[in-house]
Amino acid sequence: MSGTRMTEYPGAWHAVVDFLTTRGVDTVFGLPADDLTVLDALRDSGIRFVLNRDQRNAGFMATGYALQSGDPAVCLIGKGPASTNVLTGVLEAAASAAPLVVLAAGTAVGRRGARAFQELDQVSLLRPLTKWAYRVDHPDRLVPSLERAFTTAAAGAPGPVYLEIADDLCDAAVTRTRPWRDVAPQYPGPDAAAATTAWSAVWASRRPILVVGGGMRHRNGSAAVEQLATGLGAAVFSTASGRGAVDEAHELCCGVCGLYSPPEAVELWRDTDLVIALGSRLEETATFGTGFAPAGVPVVQVNIDATELSTEFAGPSVVADAGRVVEDWCGRLAVGRREPDPVWVDRVGAASVRARQRVAADTATARASSTPRIAALLDALAERLPAEHVLVQENGLQDMWSYFFPFWRCAGPAGSVVPSEQTSLGFGAAAAGGVKLAAPDRTVVALVGDGAFGMLGADLAVLAEQRLGVLFVVLDNGGYGWLQSQWDKRSEGGDRFRFVAETGLRGLPAAVHHAVVSTADAIDAELDRALKECASGRVAVVEVPVALSDVPTDLDELDGDFPAVEDR
Known part of the structure; x- marks a missing residue:
């Protein structure tokens, strides 16, 4: 279907799938609209469709895939609330400069303005956060619009684009009269x-x-x-x-x-x-x-x-x-x-050496503790990971330990994926799935707080179904520790407002390996066991109860005098 002669497709989504196949896209994330025509088109293709339960997580996973691979990632959604759900993922892709292509269903042309089911001006909603947002209303506009969407997502500073396909094009014949254009990005030299x-x-x-x-x-x-x-x-x-x-x-x-x-x-x-x-x-x-x-x-x-x-x-x-x-x-x-x-x-x-010496001393102290300390946990994790690993992070009170060099070092071919300046809650937890799909031969570890991990919700089961062997190291402080720590520092604090509760993850799918590390001497064995499970394709969760006071000294000394960061 991708040759130079005229090609006819039975509907718009069949043309989309042919374009994706020709371009080499092997993975799509999302949750389709009620009209499942797109699944008919995908069924006989070689494209892997990660069927998410939440469009927000679909956007996060696709963004993680794009950041790790460097190629445009595809997120496929329905209409109305689907577009508002994916909006946070699009925000994260825009702030992270990740090439994300959102393909969405849209109200049929003849039903617009008639209070149609899930009717929404989705283009206006998505346009402020995207490099390009466009609605395809006619079969003749589909081919050039697909090419422009992928070219725009990857060209220059990468970012998200939004392409909406009206419902009445699902069964409308689409004709392509020329070969698909090359949409590979170009990297300009300087003036x-x-x-x-x-x-x-x-x-x-x-x-x-x-x-x-x-x-x-x-x-x-x-x-x-x-x-x-x-x-x-x-x-x-x-x-x-x-x-x-x-x-x-x-x-x-x-x-x-x-x-x-x-x-x-x-x-x-x-x-x-x-x-x-x-x-x-x-x-x-x-x-x-x-x-x-x-x-x-x-x-x-x-x-x-x-x-x-x-x-x-x-x-x-x-x-x-x-x-x-x-x-x-x-x-x-x-x-x-x-x-x-x-x-x-x-x-x-000398400055680099002094930093490493200080951290080595702090880590030794943490290793000597009888209760799990995050510095010791990071040290044990670094000892066990192969050179070609990827650490996916959140940006909360205690998962921020890994931001402070050299408590964590990205040495050699090691990779790193972090939230953007927007620090969207739950981004790292979901993005880890996309990272693993983009780098299936690498060990992928997500260092997240329990609040962020909870945002993954039903999509944890999706990772298990897809056999994406991600290791989640969950620092469990009982909720939103960042907000609690800031509130505790206020002289008028008190107990009226609480952002943390009892620790303990609940309701994890049976297919997921789950271990709780409650003593320091259990860290090494539980990490070894979890990494072995991940190597077999099983999702593993190592839960580490941590005290709110276990924060990097550098962060604690700032005493809140820095830009606000949502807790995880």
Whole structure:
């Protein structure tokens, strides 16, 4: 059906499935509308349809798949409330720059305005959060609209698109008169003048800092960032979403910037003479709390789209694919004679070493405790995971331990998927399923709070049905610990409002392996058992009751003086 001659399809969804097959899409997430024509189209295809129970989780899983694979992921939904349910997933994809394509059913053309069942102006609802939102009302518009949707999702700064197919096209013949267009993304190089200006600033710096953002995901396969850092003698930080793009075992790596930066790195930010941001929007948490770019210090920004650049900082910018720019700079270094400042290199290396020493001491103390401590749990987990693993995270009070380098390090080929600046509750718990489907040969671990894990709901059974061997490490503090910890700090707190209750996960599907770690000496054995279950394709849940007081010192010392983050 994908040849060069005219092809006729019995309905719109058959054309959609042929396009997806031709493009190489092997997985679709979602929950279809009452008209199940799309299932007829999918039945004889090789596409795996993950039949979700909740459209929000479908959006989260698809976003996780897109972040891990780098390719557009497909989420298929019905009408009306289905579009409002998926909206949070679309928000997360937009904030994470994930190429997500939402394919939705829509009210038939002849029934609009007639109070039709589940009628809603879905395009207007989705348009503010998408790169493109469009309704297909005529069979002739389907082929070019599909091609535009996938091209737009992946081109430039990736993001979500929304394509609605009117119900009366389900059985309307669709004719394709030409081959499907190639919709693979292109990665533009820099403008010569802009690149020269930025390079001049980079070349002149003696105390540079590199910030690796989420835009470098899938763009550093040749380890060019590490090569650039070595050649410049630059300290390397990543944003939370940029973790996994750079090897955090590198001697110049100092962890996450901004809110999660180790205290040993503060002096580097104070004394830097240039910040180089690669593929980052420089959102608030990435620039918070460390004196990011002190007054008078320029910030060189490289981003694939001008709308992704921050105008909060002075300095030259390059609108281009950050991966290509880094490779160009490495080439320039190879033919130049610039020598890194040895004093700065020593300071950067020493800061990284001090951070690792402090964390090693804290971890040893945690290991000596008789009750489970999160630092000890992370250490035990890191000892057991293969090099090619992916840690999927939430962003609450205690799962934030893994944000603080080097309590967790993304070394070598290890991957990382985190919520965006929106920190949608439950994103990581659901996204882990999509990550596993995108990386079936990798061990996938989701570090989540019990509040976030509870949002997965019936879709936990879906993961079990699909035999997606994800390990969920659930830090159970009885609810929403972040809000409780903030309330407890207020002088007028009291017990009238409670965000936590009794710990204990309930109602897990029988197909899911579940263990509770109530003593420290049980951590190792339970992790070993759970990882073995995951290797066989079984979902495993290791529940760890934790005290509200078990929080990273760096986070506790901020005492609430930072951007509000929803608890998990």
